[in-house]
Amino acid sequence: MRRVVITGQGTINALGVNVAQTLEAFREGRCGISELDIRDVDRLSIRIAGQVKDYDPEAAFNRQQISLYDRFTQFTLIAAREAIAQSGLLFSDDLASEAGVVLGTAGGGVNTWDENYRAVYEEGKNRVHPFVVPKLMNNAAASHVSMAHNLKGPSFTVATACASSNHAMGQAFQFVRSGLSKVMVTGGSESMLCFGGVKAWEGLRVMSKDGCRPFSANRNGMVQGEGAAVFVFEDYEHAKARGAEILAEVIGFSMTSDAADIVMPSKQGAARAISGAMRDARVNPDEVGYINAHGTGTAANDKTECAAVADAFGHHADKVMLSSTKSMHGHLIGGTGAVELLACIMALRDGIIAPTIGYEEPDPECALDVVPNTAREAEVSVALSNAFAFGGLNAVLALRKAP
Structure with missing residues (x-):
C-alpha cells in the first residue's frame, strides 16, 4: 500500500476565487452568504445563498468554451487549473496514462437544465442547442478536466448527493494507494x-431565510452555496522524488450506508463511517485534533452528527475541535466536501482552525467544542472531514500533517 499526499489545491466559492482568498476568509470568520442574485428571485421564498458574485465567465473562457461548459464545469476547470499549477506536474507520456480524475457533483449542469426547460416549456421553442446533453451531463466537468490536462487514466464522476466530493476523493485515494495511479486529480463542484x-x-423545507448557524440552538436550516475545489493526490515517493511541496497526507477513508431513511440521518451510520476512517488510518481518537463537520445547520443533521462524534470518540469527544465552514460558504451539495477539505489542510499546515460562525446559543444536544465564531490557533496532527448525504450515504476522510 502506497502513501498518498496532496501536492496541489484550487478553489472558487463564495469566499474567494482562489485558495488564498478562501483561507483568509476562514481565518477572519467572514460570511460569504448574501442576497441571491438570479432570474425570478422574487418568486422564491429563499433569497440568500453562498453565491459566487461578480463572476465573469468571459474572463476565463472563450465563447466556444462557454457554449460547452455549464457553470459547474467552469468552476471545476478554474479550480483544477490552480491545483495542477501548484503541484508543478505536467502530464505526458507514462504519467499521463497513469493519471486520472475523479470528481463529485450531485446535480451536474443544473443551470443548463433550467435554461433549456425555460426555452422549451415557457418560451415555446422547439429546438435547443445541440450541445445541451454534453453540457448538462454529470461527468462533463471530469471529462473536460481530463482533456484540458491530458489525464488518460481512470476518470469518472461520483454522484451521491452531499457526500459526492468525499466519495470521489476517497476513490482517488484508493487508486493512488493501490498503485493503480501515480496521480489523481480529485474534488468536486456544484452550481x-x-x-x-x-x-x-x-x-x-430545510432552508433558512436568514443565515446558516450550525450547532447553535436557534439554527433554522441550511443555506445553499456554489463553487468547486480540486486537489492533486499523488504517490508520496513520486512527489518526494521530484521535490514537490506536500500540503498534507491522506491516511484513511471510510464509507457507510445507513440503509434506513432517504432523508433522515442515522447516528449509527455516521459513527461507523467516522470510526472506520480512523481505523483505516490506524489512528486512535485521542490523535485526532480537528473534525470538519458536515454541520448543515438543520436540527436533524447537527444533533445526529454530534451524537455520532460522541459515539465514535467516547471520552475524547469533548477534546476534539469540530467546526462547520458551511456557516461561511453555504452548503455546496455535491461540491461541499471538497471546499471543506481546504479547512482541514489549513488546520494541519497552518495550525489555524476555521470557526463555526453565526453561533449564538448553546444547544445541549450539540455540547462539543464547535470553535464558535472566531478562528483558533492550535497544533493539529490529524484531521477528519465528514460528509453525510441524503440516501443515508456517509463518507469520511482522514488526513495527517505533511510528512
Missing part, C-alpha cells in the same frame, strides 16, 4: 443557484 435549483430545495 444549483438557479430558479429551478433553489425552488426544488425550498420544497424540502
